Amino acid sequence: MKFELKGHNYLVLLSLDENLCLSSVLNEVLHGFRVPEFDQTIGLSRQEALDLHKKLSESRPEGRRVEITLRQLVGLRHALAESLEELGVEEFHTRVGMPFQEGKQLGIQIDRAIQSASAPPSN
Numbered sequence: 001m002k003f004e005l006k007g008h009n010y011l012v013l014l015s016l017d018e019n020l021c022l023s024s025v026l027n028e029v030l031h032g033f034r035v036p037e038f039d040q041t042i043g044l045s046r047q048e049a050l051d052l053h054k055k056l057s058e059s060r061p062e063g064r065r066v067e068i069t070l071r072q073l074v075g076l077r078h079a080l081a082e083s084l085e086e087l088g089v090e091e092f093h094t095r096v097g098m099p100f101q102e103g104k105q106l107g108i109q110i111d112r113a114i115q116s117a118s119a120p121p122s123n
């Protein structure tokens with residue numbers, strides 16, 4: 001996964017596996033299990049999450065280049081964290097299509113991108 005800042009948005013370059021994983025975790029939080037207080041937990045409304053899921057789904061398989069906002073990126077991170085916690089090692093790979101440890105690593109990559117966006121510019 002690579003991130004490029006494009007104005008106020010990110011251009012996210014995803015491998016096919018990363019795209020499938022992120023699309024799947026959004027599907028899981030939307031349809032697979034109950035997320036209490038969805039808007040606060042995920043950081044996106046259900047409609048915003050559905051729209052982002054559609055955007056990720058439409059980016060397959062050719063480009064896998066997706067332009068998203070920082071807020072959407074944070075929402076993806078929260079959806080991934082909720083899916084990792086809810087599904088656990090036993091179910092995550094089966095339902096999301098990525099091994100649990102790789103999902104955790106993807107979360108770390110997203111965290112770094114969020115932190116770099118939140119960091120004050122260096123002089």
